[in-house]
Amino acid sequence: MGFQVLLAVPLGLAAICLFTFLKTNLLYQIAIRDKSLEKEPPALPHSIPWLGHVFGFLTPVPGLFFSKILLWYSRAHGGASMKLAGRNIRLIFSTTAVQALLKVKPDVANSETMIRDMMCKGLGTSDVDYAKYVGHGRHLEHEVSSKYLLRPTGADVLLRQFARVMKKGLMEESLRLSGPADKRGEAVHLYGWLRSFMFKASATSFFGERIFTEYPEIVREFWDFEPRFLDLLFGVPKFVNCEPHSAQQRVVKGMTRWVKANDRDMAGKTPNPDIPDQDWEPRWGSRLVRAREALFQDLELSAQGRASMELGLLFALNANAVPATGWMLMHILDPRKPDILPRIMKEIQEAVDAADPNGDLDFDLPTLINQPLLQSLFQEVLRLYVDVLVTRAVYQDMKLPTEDSQTTLLIKKGTIAMAPSYVNHYDPTGYAGAPVEEFDAERFLVRAGQETADPSGNDGVIYDEKSSNKVSKKPYAFSPGATGAKMIPFGGGRTMCPGRVFAKREVFSSLALVLLNFDITTLAGPRSYKVPGVVASYSGSGIIGHGEMLSKAKKQELV
Template identity: 75%
Template sequence: MVFQALLAVPLGLAAVCLFTFLKTNLLYQIAIRNKTLEREPPTIPHTIPYLGHAVGFLTPVPGQFFSRLLAWFAKSHGGASMKLAGRNVRLIFSTTAVQAMLKVKPTVASSDTMIKDMSCKGLKMSEEDWAKYTGPPMYGRNMEHEVSSKYLLRPAGADVLLRQFVKTMKKSVKEEGMRLSIPSDNKKGEVVHLYGWLRSFMFQASATSFFGERLFIEYPEIVRDFWEFEPLFLDLLFGVPRFVNSEPYIAQQKVVDGITKWIEAVDRDMGDKTPNPDLPDQDWEPLWGSRFVRAREALWQRLGMSVGGRASMELGLLFALNANAVPATGWMLMHILDPSRPDILPRVMEEIQEAVDVATASGNAEMDFDVATLLTQPLLQSMFQEVLRLYVDVLITRGVHQDMRLPTEDSNNTLLVKKGTIAIAPSYINHHDPTAYAGAPVGEYDPERFLVSAGSESAHDSGEENFFKEKSSSKARSSKPYAFSAGSAGAKMIPFGGGRTMCPGRVFAKREVFCSLALVLLNFDISPLAGPKSYKVPGHVASYSGSGIIGHGGDVKVHIKSRTGN
């Protein structure tokens, strides 16, 4: 009897799972045969009640869930429906539908729930501070957009931040160059792990240029603690219980406490006065750093947020600055140095040298290179675009408040996304669409994927949704036989999200990446430790969908020495 009772439990569970699969598969077959103009995305069959596809969706292998889905599910459907732990989720694949979704009014669909989860779960903001940030009378979120627009997105604000970043990065590079200049028996230079070496001083330069020097005085462990916290952020966002894994919660507490300590120290030094971002001749100062951070801190104080809430907000900015730009620079540098493409490094150095020559000719002593020239170099732009295509994994998420009707490429198919569901546009699907990108297979990095003949019409067509259009320097005229173009693939690229919640740091991020590469390659000789056959750019680190720039699953060893060294 006991054996029969024990056997009944798994048999009952198996029966429930079988019934669930048969039912959802039947509904799926009916849905894909529905030829009406307006229809909901077909529901993907699943086996486990309530959980639905949650187990597969949360597999920590970037793109695996979507690759398996599209192996049998037709992308031409434009979207799919699925269950995630009881939530009704609509995956939007169609490029046309995604672009339409990004343009809907916040009253129809918004990212409020996701932003709250990121702030409260991921950054440890209290419910009280969240209410002050979002609610009346000042509507902090709208005011934050105004601050970002004035001090980060507009050219004047972005240029001020960039000059300070380059100044700080040059100081870090000089100090590292002096260290590497010490005579050594190894004439090829010191052996380092490339990304680990770059990450340490690039993070410090970026954080110092935004937040000031006092942050590192009050919180000297910030570099170590941040890179411990960064890969665990999505565990917090997805609600992994503390009893299952306490590490994310410990890492989060350490970094929030450290930033809180910095804010409290500066408040004391300032006599609790509200910082003024618009003081003349003070683009940067050591306590709060940039005008941008001073404006943010002034806003948080006016909203009455606690010191802990302010720390959560600045951790969010620190995360946005470094969890994406630093890994992107690392990916680019690894591919530039890849000995399987020995032509890439000399061509990149030629492009950087052109920017140096323009700066020299103009007598610009503050910058080592002309930024406008650097940003418009075709090979560098192509390599950056390819990094964003291959290594960015974002989920643009909207909570649907009213029924949405989204057009698709097929005029006979309009997606109906009903009120109360969650719409997600995963970048992975369109970034890995084999029909959209010429060159090597879409799973491989191709540095020349976005290069076209300089005389072709597409050389001037960067695509409907290209985020990287730059004004060419009037002093630089390229004689290269190729040019950069995102072409029609540009509309499929959504590396920075979209709509009103598009990443406000996207303009600065590209400048940070390009300037960091230029400073590193101008000041150091770097060569792979291994030969062409054994040098291998690492794959992705294990991570959940939506991780932004996917981290490095390893590193490469290189010889490095200062160009000005002995």
């Protein structure tokens, strides 16, 4: 009798799963045959009640879930529906619908739920501090970011301090590697080597030098926390994996020590971001962080709440820009494409030649960030290695247009609209050049005079920054809109990443400083060289991290 009971349990569960699959598959077949011009995205079949597609979605292989869907599900439907742990998700594939989604009013659909999860679950902000921040505080923080970070002038001030610290670190490394000519150089894991310099430079330029004395474990503990952030965001419970929660507690505790130490020194005074001739100071660092701290104190956030907010900024600075620079460097050094490195070096040298001899940068920044091959290579990194989920909770029924002008997607209130970047970044019909699964550094180059506008509506901000003092005479030009495909590497709408202007400057400057100061020789030849694969990560991880590559960094005299 007992054996029969034990056998009945799995058989009953199997029957429930089979029934669920047959039912959802039947509804799916009916939905895809519906010729209505206005309809909800077809619901994808699933087998497990309530959980739905959660196990497939949480597979830690970037893009695998969506690539499997698209093997049998047509993009022409414009979208699809799925269930994730009781949540009704509406996937938006149509680029026209995605653009419309980014423009809807906040009372129709917004990202507040995702922002709360990021702050409270991911960064450790308490419910009390979030309640103080969410109203007027969030709007004021956006104004602070616009003034001190989003505008090119503010980003350039931060970039100069970043470049000074980065250059100093590289010069010290150059001296360390100096030695007899026949023994000069050292084999290193390139990404880990690069990461240490970029993290130190970005943290110092934004947060000051004191953060490293009050929190000396910051480098190690931050990089322990960073790959576990999505476990926290997706609500992986402690009994399943306690390490993400422990990593979060360690890094928030360390950041809180820094905040409290500065508060003691300030003796009740509020940081002042607008002191003349003080773009940077060692305690709080940049004007941006001083302005943020003044705001957070005015909102009466706790020291831990302020620390978690600054952890969010530190995360934004390093979790994406550092791997993006690593991907660019690894593809530039690829011996299978021997013409890329000399062409990149030529573009960097042109920026060096245009530099102000009395300035504090080794290169002219407008010239550097407008070089066509560098921009194309950066854009290709964003296309190939960015995995973001633009997410909106829907509070009113909305109709999204598609490429077919007669067809609209109906997204009902109470659902969650989600636009995965992978679907359109890997659309084989959207890009010229090599197959979309391959890296093509020249994918976004066209003949000079044939450039098209940035289809994301960010001309002059992210990609196509026009230099006022330099006119390119190259036969080719960078054109982000050459394919007509839509890319959303920084998200979109009101929640578009506020650090995108600085991020591009940080990536290009880091790349230039490394290539100007070091000869880097790959230990693998053209036949055995392989760009590292992506690390295991969940959907929505931003710029995906990568494995290590063994290289040899050698000292090179400064240009």
